[in-house]
Structure formats: C-alpha cells, structure tokens
Amino acid sequence: MLVLVLGDLHIPYRVSGLPHEFRKLLTPGRIQHILCTGNLCTKETIDYLKTLTADVHIVRGDFDDNPNFVDQKVVTVGQFRIGLCHGHQIVPWGDVESLSMLQRQMDVDILITGHTHKFEAFERDNKFFINPGSATGAFNALNRLV
Amino acid sequence: VNMPSEDIVALQSALLNLSLKCYRDQYEYGNKVLENTRKIFDNIASDTQVPTGTQAAKELVKMLKIPIDCYDILDVLKLNHYKLVLQLLSYRERHTVCMYIINGILDKETIIPTAEQVTQLFELLLTLIVDQTDNPSEASRQTITNEDFVEEQNLVARLCNNFQAINDPDQQYHIIKICQDTFKNGGLERMRFTYPPIIMQAYALTFRYKTIREQDEKWEKKCQKLFQLCNQLINTLTKLETNDLPLRLYLQGALAASEIGSENAETIAYEFFSQAYTLYEEQAGDTRAQCASLTLLIGTLEKVACFGEENHSTLRQSLTQAATRLVKRPDQVRTLLLCTHLFWSAQRVNESTQKSEQVRDGEKVLACLKKATKLTTQIMDQSVQVQLYNELLNCYIYYFNQNHPDIDITALNSLIEKLQSETSKISSNESDEFIRNQIQKTFDYLRQQSQVEKFQGLQINN
Numbered sequence: 001m002l003v004l005v006l007g008d009l010h011i012p013y014r015v016s017g018l019p020h021e022f023r024k025l026l027t028p029g030r031i032q033h034i035l036c037t038g039n040l041c042t043k044e045t046i047d048y049l050k051t052l053t054a055d056v057h058i059v060r061g062d063f064d065d066n067p068n069f070v071d072q073k074v075v076t077v078g079q080f081r082i083g084l085c086h087g088h089q090i091v092p093w094g095d096v097e098s099l100s101m102l103q104r105q106m107d108v109d110i111l112i113t114g115h116t117h118k119f120e121a122f123e124r125d126n127k128f129f130i131n132p133g134s135a136t137g138a139f140n141a142l143n144r145l146v
Numbered sequence: 147v148n149m150p151s152e153d154i155v156a157l158q159s160a161l162l163n164l165s166l167k168c169y170r171d172q173y174e175y176g177n178k179v180l181e182n183t184r185k186i187f188d189n190i191a192s193d194t195q196v197p198t199g200t201q202a203a204k205e206l207v208k209m210l211k212i213p214i215d216c217y218d219i220l221d222v223l224k225l226n227h228y229k230l231v232l233q234l235l236s237y238r239e240r241h242t243v244c245m246y247i248i249n250g251i252l253d254k255e256t257i258i259p260t261a262e263q264v265t266q267l268f269e270l271l272l273t274l275i276v277d278q279t280d281n282p283s284e285a286s287r288q289t290i291t292n293e294d295f296v297e298e299q300n301l302v303a304r305l306c307n308n309f310q311a312i313n314d315p316d317q318q319y320h321i322i323k324i325c326q327d328t329f330k331n332g333g334l335e336r337m338r339f340t341y342p343p344i345i346m347q348a349y350a351l352t353f354r355y356k357t358i359r360e361q362d363e364k365w366e367k368k369c370q371k372l373f374q375l376c377n378q379l380i381n382t383l384t385k386l387e388t389n390d391l392p393l394r395l396y397l398q399g400a401l402a403a404s405e406i407g408s409e410n411a412e413t414i415a416y417e418f419f420s421q422a423y424t425l426y427e428e429q430a431g432d433t434r435a436q437c438a439s440l441t442l443l444i445g446t447l448e449k450v451a452c453f454g455e456e457n458h459s460t461l462r463q464s465l466t467q468a469a470t471r472l473v474k475r476p477d478q479v480r481t482l483l484l485c486t487h488l489f490w491s492a493q494r495v496n497e498s499t500q501k502s503e504q505v506r507d508g509e510k511v512l513a514c515l516k517k518a519t520k521l522t523t524q525i526m527d528q529s530v531q532v533q534l535y536n537e538l539l540n541c542y543i544y545y546f547n548q549n550h551p552d553i554d555i556t557a558l559n560s561l562i563e564k565l566q567s568e569t570s571k572i573s574s575n576e577s578d579e580f581i582r583n584q585i586q587k588t589f590d591y592l593r594q595q596s597q598v599e600k601f602q603g604l605q606i607n608n
C-alpha cells in the first residue's frame with residue numbers, strides 16, 4: 001500500500017511544475033492514497049493528483065486558491081489515524097511543542113504538516129511527526145540563506 | 147501559381163520540415179521558408195488574416211508546430227520570420243499555437259536565460275497576454291469563472307518560472323522588469339495570474355543579491371528597488387474583489403525583508419506589514435476570511451525579527467486588540483492564545499546590542515491568557531466552552547514547559563480542576579464524545595509528565 005505525502009508545491013506562483021523525474025514515478029494506479037498538506041495552489045494540480053488515485057485528501061494552505069478546503073483532516077489508513085494540517089495556523093510555525101498539542105487535539109498517531117518547506121520526520125511521545133517539505137523545492141522566505 | 151492556399155501551405159510545411167530536420171543547424175533555411183510563406187500570403191491579400199477554421203489556417207497551424215517540435219524555444223526564437231507567419235492567423239488559431247508553444251517549453255523544462263529572449267518570446271505570445279482586437283468573445287469572458295481563461299493564464303504564470311538568468315542577478319532583474327512592462331498591459335484579470343510569480347521571483351532575487359553581497363556593493367539598493375517594485379505590483383492587485391492574495395504577498399515581502407536584513411529592512415517590512423494589516427481590516431464583512439488572515443498576520447509577526455521595540459510593540463498591540471474584536475467568541479479565544487507568542491518567542495531588535503532578542507514579556511502573556519479565560523466563561527454552548535478550556539489548559543502547559551515565571555504547578559492544578567468540573571457538566575451524547583476524548587488526551591499527557599521532576603505536585607486524578 002503506497003501513500004503519497006506531499007505539499008507546498010506552489011504551482012504556478014513559485015515554480016512551473018513538478019520535476020519531470022518525479023512525475024515519472026507517479027504512475028496512475030501505483031498509489032492508493034494521497035495526503036496533501038496544501039499550497040498546491042490551483043485546481044489544475046488537484047486534477048492531476050486525482051488522475052493518480054481517487055483517494056486524495058487536501059487541507060488548506062495559505063496560498064491555495066480554493067478557500068473551502070478544511071483546515072484539518074484525519075484520515076485512517078490501516079491501523080493508523082493520520083492527521084493532516086498545513087501548519088501556517090500553528091504559531092509559532094514549526095514549533096514542536098505546538099505540533100504536539102495539535103497531535104493530541106486531533107488524537108492521531110501520525111501528524112503531517114507542511115508550510116516550512118523543510119523535510120522532517122521524527123518521533124515524540126510515541127507519536128510520529130512528518131513534514132514532507134516542498135515537493136517542488138519552491139522558494140520560502142523563511143529559509144536561511146544557503 | 148494558382149494553387150489553393152491550403153495546398154501552398156502544405157507544400158511550404160513540407161519544405162520547412164525538410165529544412166529543420168535535415169539542416170538542423172542552418173536556421174536560415176527554415177527562416178527562409180517562413181519568410182516565403184509570409185510573402186505568398188502578402189501577395190494574395192496583404193494585411194488580411196487567414197480566416198479562422200479554413201483549411202489554410204489548419205495547415206498554417208500544423209506548419210508552425212513543426213519548429214516547436216523540432217527545436218527548443220531558444221532556437222525557435224532565432225527564426226525571426228516565425229512571428230510573421232503567426233500574425234497571418236486569426237485569433238483562434240494564434241491562440242492554439244501560443245498554447246502549444248508554452249506547453250512545449252514546460253514539457254521540455256526549457257530555461258529562458260536572457261531578457262532579450264524573454265522579450266522575443268513575449269512578442270510571439272502576445273495573443274495570450276493582452277486583449278486582441280480580433281477576439282470574437284466579449285471582454286466579459288475574461289474572468290475567473292471562465293475555465294479556459296483560467297487555464298490559459300495559469301499557463302502563462304507557470305511559464306514565468308522558466309525565466310531564469312542563472313548566475314546573473316542583474317539579468318534576472320531585467321527579466322522581471324520586462325515581465326512587469328508586458329503584463330501591465332494585460333488588464334487586471336490577467337494580472338491576477340501573471341503578477342504573483344514575478345513578485346515571488348523578485349523576493350527570491352533579493353536573497354540571491356544577499357548571497358553575492360561581497361561582490362556587489364550595490365546589493366542593498368538593488369534589493370530596495372525590488373521591494374519597491376513588488377509594492378507597486380501588489381498594490382495593483384488590491385483592486386481585485388478579494389484581498390486574500392495581496393495580503394499574503396505583502397506578508398511574504400515582510401518576511402523576505404526581515405530575512406535579508408538589508409539597511410532598509412525594518413522600513414520595508416513595516417510598510418509591507420501595515421499594508422497587509424490594512425487589507426485585513428477591509429475584510430471586516432467576511433468573518434471566516436478575517437480570522438484566517440489574522441492568524442496569518444500573527445504567525446508572520448512571530449517570525450519577522452527586524453523590528454525595533456517601538457514598531458514591534460505597535461504591531462503586537464494591534465494584532466492582540468484585533469483578536470478581541472473578532473466576531474465569534476471561540477475565534478477570539480483561539481486567536482488570543484496565538485497572540486501570546488507575540489509577547490514571548492517573537493523577536494525584535496535590541497537598540498543597544500543591535501541584535502534580535504525574544505520579547506519574553508511574561509506579564510503580557512499572562513494577561514492574554516487571563517483575557518482568553520474570561521472570554522471563555524462567556525460562551526453559552528457548554529460543549530464548545532469545555533473544548534476551549536481544554537485548549538486553554540494546553541496553552542498553560544506550553545508556558546509552564548517554557549518556564550514562564552508566573553505559571554507554576556498551582557496554576558495548572560486549578561485549571562485542571564476547573565476543566566474536570568466543567569467536563570462533568572456536558573452530556574454524554576455522541577457529539578461530545580470527540581471533545582471528551584480530547585480532554586482525555588490532555589490528561590493522559592499530564593499523567594505521563596507527572597513522572598518528570600518539574601511536574602511534581604501535579605494534582606490529577608481520574
């Protein structure tokens with residue numbers, strides 16, 4: 001069972017599209033679930049994700065042009081409750097304590113958030129926290145200069 | 147020669163195919179074929195377009211696709227008669243070819259590295275960029291409700307991200323200026339799509355200038371110009387019917403200015419932040435949008451570290467007051483809890499050391515917490531009230547862990563007691579199951595922590 005976790009694509013405002021090599025990996029039928037942290041930003045990208053699998057879950061990022069996405073979502077995959085939230089709503093952004101609070105509030109085993117464009121995967125209080133970063137490597141004003 | 151025009155084109159097409167495929171590097175052959183094609187039509191009827199939908203038009207479209215398939219766009223741009231043939235076509239066919247060109251560039255991931263090439267490319271794509279006199283649909287069709295229009299403009303927006311002058315920031319600046327000069331003639335409905343990518347490119351460019359600051363002593367002035375440009379562009383977008391996008395673009399600018407830390411960073415960041423705040427105030431009619439925007443303003447301010455105490459204080463207070471003025475009580479409470487961080491981990495510049503330091507104003511944090519608690523008591527829906535008490539408790543736990551001077555185990559204990567008594571009041575029906583579960587999770591967490599030395603004296607029973 002393959003679950004694709006991605007987000008912060010920022011198409012077309014910051015990048016022109018998903019990298020070619022990545023797209024080659026995404027063949028329809030290969031992936032069962034897609035969990036998206038938001039900031040796609042347009043319907044075009046959603047439609048593309050839906051060609052890969054029917055089970056696509058998206059939460060609202062601060063630049064998504066659809067204001068009707070939910071802010072938080074819980075998806076059950078197998079035995080796991082997975083929480084999804086973009087993360088710009090959690091202040092301070094990327095703060096581990098605050099994310100822990102959100103994990104407790106949502107009562108999930110795995111919490112997936114984005115917004116920082118920084119890939120993370122760690123365990124805390126016996127729960128798992130993931131940030132898929134930006135699937136397109138989009139610019140983020142918060143990144144320290146390289 | 148009295149051949150019907152579609153046959154002439156088919157012939158020219160075959161010639162073009164031949165020259166491009168067999169004489170790839172000799173651009174003048176392909177160019178000549180294109181030049182001749184144009185001449186033929188000029189002789190038939192000068193200054194007249196090939197009528198839409200005709201066989202000749204179809205053949206011309208096929209012909210124009212050949213160079214796009216054979217070459218990458220940078221080579222196509224060397225065929226300077228290409229655009230002359232393109233101009234022969236009516237709106238619909240030109241539109242088709244332009245979309246084909248952009249899709250070709252995106253599929254091949256071609257990078258366009260110079261301002262001159264961008265200019266040449268825009269000449270070809272004019273049909274999509276500005277209103278065309280021969281467009282049969284009325285101007286009212288150019289709105290976000292028209293899916294085709296949206297698709298087309300999103301394509302143009304995506305294209306902008308392929309304009310990259312690698313290793314030449316000054317060239318990148320020229321490119322951005324050309325984009326601005328071209329897009330500003332497209333009308334507001336197009337600018338909605340075309341301005342954001344160039345604004346984001348401008349922000350990214352300021353970071354590039356910062357990395358080469360050792361080699362370029364003018365880097366700060368250049369960054370200033372970029373921010374001024376963005377200010378102009380975003381200001382235009384404020385004329386759109388919703389403020390969400392310009393507000394968010396201003397906040398990105400404030401963040402960028404703060405991260406760059408150039409000589410004018412504080413002024414720029416303050417200008418951008420206050421513009422965002424003004425847009426927020428104008429959203430007064432839409433509670434949901436306002437709450438979302440305020441959350442973003444708070445999150446951003448917590449990260450912008452370049453303000454001095456005076457500016458920072460003004461902004462902290464404004465946002466906190468704004469939180470209390472939100473319409474719905476639960477929103478007020480939750481947003482106030484977010485504001486506490488503005489008085490704690492948010493940073494501003496210490497005047498004497500000129501270094502960014504955290505605010506760490508325990509008094510104000512406590513004041514926010516107390517205000518939030520008071521507002522919670524005024525909520526009539528008991529389930530919502532209990533849920534908020536839980537969130538309050540979690541916030542107190544946060545600051546307890548942060549070693550807030552006034553939040554000790556006694557404070558926690560009294561809140562725990564309050565929460566426990568309030569919880570017993572809400573009914574045991576299904577809809578409250580979720581809330582009771584959340585509270586259970588908080589208590590479970592506390593029980594786990596009670597082993598930790600810091601939490602000694604914690605009073606939590608079943």
